[in-house]
Amino acid sequence: MATSPLVVEVAAHLSVIPKLNEQLAETSRQVETAVVDICQHFQTIADQARRGVQATTALVEGGHGDSFGTLLDRMQDTMRAMDRRLTRTSDRALQAIKRLEELEASLSGVFNNLDQIEELATALRLLAINAKIEAVRSGDRGAGFAVVADEMQRAGKESRAIAEQIRDGVAHMTTETSELAALLREGAQSDLTSIEASRTQVADTSEALAKNHQMLQQRIREGAELSRSLAEEISASVVGLQFQDRVNQRIGHVTEALTHMRDALGHALPAIDDDTAEARAERQALVERRLHETYTMWEERQDEAPSSGDVELF
Structure with a gap:
């Protein structure tokens, strides 16, 4: 019996979930890096302001010489x-x-x-x-x-x-x-x-x-x-900026949910015969192409760039 178009469509979209999980993981890492950098910059600003006041006070009050x-x-x-x-x-x-x-x-x-x-x-x-x-x-x-x-x-x-x-x-x-x-x-x-x-x-x-x-x-x-x-x-x-833990947890929850959904739907779908495998591959390529077209940042396109030997779809 031929596989229905709905099964092909679902199977094509399920194959994109791992890439979405990778995108979420990379986003989590970037958020954590950015938050750490911002916190370090803020701390540096505070330290410089403190040292500037201390140096000026020492100059006026003679901390390292005559006042x-x-x-x-x-x-x-x-x-x-x-x-x-x-x-x-x-x-x-x-x-x-x-x-x-x-x-x-x-x-x-x-x-x-x-x-x-x-x-x-x-x-x-x-x-x-x-x-x-x-x-x-x-x-x-x-x-x-x-x-x-x-x-x-x-x-x-x-x-x-x-x-x-x-x-x-x-x-x-x-x-x-x-x-x-x-x-x-x-x-x-x-x-x-x-x-x-x-x-x-x-x-x-x-x-x-x-x-x-x-x-x-x-x-x-x-x-x-x-x-x-x-x-x-x-x-x-x-302290307020240190929310990367909460972000990581929520992204982790979303990733787990997507993985669970992919596994559940993968088990629920009937097996795809050879006749519809080619149709699923074409549909999967189309889904991936549309996903790539939504990328606006260089990092997203770089992450999705094909490696040596891969087929370039766009």
Whole structure:
């Protein structure tokens, strides 16, 4: 007796049940892997948040060295020491300016002395001229006097030349001293202005840093509290995500039910003769093709890819 089409249809669908069971088992494994990965990621986030708060707290409170407050005090001490050094440098510059002004006054006194030297040189020249006149009048008796007159005239010229050289040198020194004093005076005034501005900036900066330090400590305390809350929430979420056991159990129940249904129906179906075996094979191939067409993910198609030697139905 020929096998009915219903038997062929049922037999074709029963042959797909093992593949469905494999799909369910693979889904169970993927769910378990994904849940474990998510839990690990969440735990890593919580650990990183906790370590970040601990590191920031250690930095501010000096867990591995000086605290931020200590560093702030040291910075203020350093700035005050720099202020004292700058003040001393400015005082020395003012003292140098005073010395230069005194030197400038001394050089002015040198000009007066040079005037006297030039007057003396002029007097020597006049005296030498008069001596020559008298030597000429004296004839041979004034020859020695003439030699003295020449020496006096030469000494007067040399004295005037030396006086002029000294005057030029002193004038140059006076100019240089005046310019140097002006530069030092300008620099000292600029330094005083900068020192005063620096004092104001240091005071403002120190005050701002102190306020920021207080705010930072407050934010760290808030961050620590948020980190603890985050860790607690993540722990609760991790517990909630650990449902893969329930999923595996339910999938296992479905797999067992499908296997039981396949076995029960397989035993209930009559034997298929050779005439209908080919029809069942064609129907089974069609069912498998339709099942494959429902796959949308690469993993599903990869799992169903035919191995070497299998017949490709799609």
